[in-house]
């Protein structure tokens with residue numbers, strides 16, 4: 001694939017379609033939405049409003065990191081604090097599909113719908129890639145970012161048209177285009193991270209307190225396994241408690257699972273054969289640095305039958 005030609009064509013296409021109107025896009029900091037942001041700004045500059053919605057489900061320090069990283073590239077990103085709305089939409093929910101639906105609805109119908117209306121944007125730029133379309137159509141993945149492919153007419157439903165400049169690319173193509181456009185390696189080489197963020201790694205109810213636990217565990221796992229060469233690595237918080245003993249006292253603590261997988265396209269995956277010493281170090285840090293966690297497990301299950309995420 002001629003990536004330079006791809007960039008020129010997409011930039012021209014965005015310019016032509018948007019014309020003198022305004023466009024908006026939501027940046028998550030992931031590789032796809034980051035590339036869309038850069039292409040969009042190349043095409044129409046300030047007429048593209050880029051927002052980062054803090055949904056309370058992000059990793060430690062993520063919202064600020066994303067805004068600062070794009071500021072260094074000369075792209076202004078507006079940080080929208082929607083933590084309360086997401087947390088109240090998730091309160092009391094334990095069913096995985098209901099949790100995912102609540103996040104989708106809060107984002108599209110609540111926060112983002114309002115932002116689009118306020119901005120007067122007629123176009124929404126979206127980072128859908130080819131694999132998203134294929135997997136959604138095949139019923140493998142329930143992606144919240146596929147609208148047209150599911151027969152939803154966004155112009156009629158929400159009053160804006162969706163542009164998907166990456167829809168002919170696969171993940172490795174996206175990474176190549178990022179390199180070509182000099183996006184920082186920290187963005188171009190990021191491991192996959194799901195749209196519903198840490199909510200996919202909390203079994204049971206998503207609360208502020210449980211998010212603090214998973215955020216702390218995620219930071220440790222990402223620090224320790226960053227050099228593992230694995231496709232994806234994460235921490236998961238289970239919904240059970242287990243008996244333990246600390247400072248000579250019995251306690252009923254939380255359980256964290258470490259998941260680290262090798263894969264090429266996320267359709268199938270196997271557990272990474274991590275060195276024992278590495279596993280012991282992660283386990284040791286998790287049960288000593290995170291309050292209330294007294295057990296740490298390593299997940300050996302391949303996909304299928306398991307999925308990579310837990311929710």
Ligand code: XMP
Nearest residue numbers: 142143144192193194195196266307308309
């Ligand atoms: P599963 O858990 O289905 O995940 O084996 C396969 C890959 O997709 C990611 N994933 C998502 N990505 N929105 C996304 O953008 C989602 O809702 C979503 N769910 C899962 C997951 O992290 C893995 O890389």
